Amino acid sequence: MNMVPELHPLFEPITLGNVTFKNRLAMAPMTRSFSPENVPDAVVADYYRRRAAGGTGLIVTEGVGIDQSAAIGDGSGTSSRIPLLHGEAQLAGWRAVVDGVHAAGGKIFPQLWHQGVFRIEGTGPYPDAPSLRPSGLWGPDGGFSTVSRDYIPRVIQPTRPMTEEEIADAVHGFAKSATNAKAAGFDGIAIHGASGYLIDSFFWPQTNQRVDRYGGDMAKRALFGVEVVKAIREAIGPDMPILFRFGQWKQQDFNAKIAETPDELGILLRALAEAGADAFDASTLYFSAPAFEGSPLSLAAWAKSLSGKLSMAVGGVGLSENLFASFETGGAAVENNFFDAAERMGRGEFDMLALGRALIADPDWPNKVRRGEPTLAYSRDMLGALA
Incomplete structure (x- = not known):
């Protein structure tokens, strides 16, 4: 297949753990809420298969509710249509998804997800289960956020902190x-440790004000995430790769930070790496934005430098608007910023590049870009259907 020479870094193979990807392009995890009764069906399987057939090397699924009673509920999507990774029907559905992606030449990781503070009490598959918050805090009201104003009154009141028994149950x-994912044939594990969800709410001082071993400085706030990674590593063995998503911004406040300095971020990432994470997915609104004042380095570049592990950049690839700007404008035009991404990858700033809305708009994006063909623009209306 002919390839635009300047884009060669994006299409080189790369190995993570015991898995080799045919290129450096990944599908970013995006909640779609299209799994009836929490079971991924043939439509969902075809959705992921098409992106693999279109040339994407790694598929990271939408967030998948873990086997814990308070993992999902209303507040982030429609809980009855968020896929789970436990139950006979669910695992059968995921096996069909995995088989389709493999047949199309791709690899696939499930993104393990616990909504934490975003689950509304009394919702989800287990409505009687209490929602889980490190310190009982949802986060600050009035932060720069796109969550609906009618949602915040339902979650803003403090609740009781998680008990250590509940922490252990969530880790389990x-x-x-992860064990179920391995049995279903997935190639690796992705962990959602960003966006203000459960793991991230332990990292963020605004939502973690515990005074026990899980709260305090960055090393202590990292402990829950470290325990999750360790437990997954023990469950899946030494070779199956683990990709950990982290980020500064939160849905509660886009200006939030878990780390004020690179040194502080390094404490977190090195602890997660030592626990068993093989690579870091640096969640940002724009892939090349500088992460800290005084340095041009992106968050993905800092992740690679600080952890010594592979890193993946994400945010606005191939489009003119970042995620939340496109919500306001109704879409995003095509932008060839992937040439900048390829140059950055070529000089070692990061190792992989994740695409979100660009792959919703155009399943064949990787193959088209490789050949120098035009890709499709993104419209918010595309969120209403799987294609």
Whole structure:
């Protein structure tokens, strides 16, 4: 297949753990809520298969509710249509998804997800289960956020903090779901540790004000995430790769930070790497934005430098608007910023590049870009259907 020479870094193979990807392009995890009764069906399987057939090397699924009673509920999508990774029907559905992606030449990781503070009490498959928050805090009201104003009154009141028994149960839920993922044939595990969800709410001082071993400085706030990674590593063995998503911004406040300095971020990432994470997915609104004042380095570049592990950049690839700007404008035009991404990858700033809305708009994006063909623009209306 002919290839635009300047884009060669994006299409080189890369190996993570015991898995080799045919190129450096990944599908970013994006909640779609299209799994009836929490079971991925043939439509979902075809959705992922098409992106693999279109040339994407790694598929990271939408967030998948882990095997813990408070993992999902209303507040982030429609809980009855968020896929789970436990139950006979669910695992059968995921096996069909995995088989389709493999047949199309791709690899696939499930993104293990616990909504944490975003689950509304009394919702989800287990409505009687209490929602889980490190310190009982949802986060600050009035932060720069796109969550609906009618949602915040339902979650803003403090609740009781998680008990250590509940912390252990959540860790076990991640491990059980990782075991199920391996049995279903997935190639690796992705962990959602960003966006203000459960793991991230332990990292963020605004939502973690515990005074026990899980709260305090960055090393202590990292402990829950470290325990999750360790438990998953023990469950799946030494070779199956683990990709950990982290980020500064939160849905509660896009200006939030878990780390004020690179040194502080390094404490977190090195702890996760030592626990068993093989690579870091640096969640940002724009892939090349500088992460800290005084340096041009992106968050993915800092992740690679600080952890010594592979890193993946994400945010606005191939489009003119970042995620939340496109919500306001109704879409995003095509932009050839992937040439900048390829140059950065070529000089070692990061190792992989994740695409979100660009792959919703155009399943064949990788193959088209490789050949120098035009890709499709993104419209918010595309979120309403799987294609």
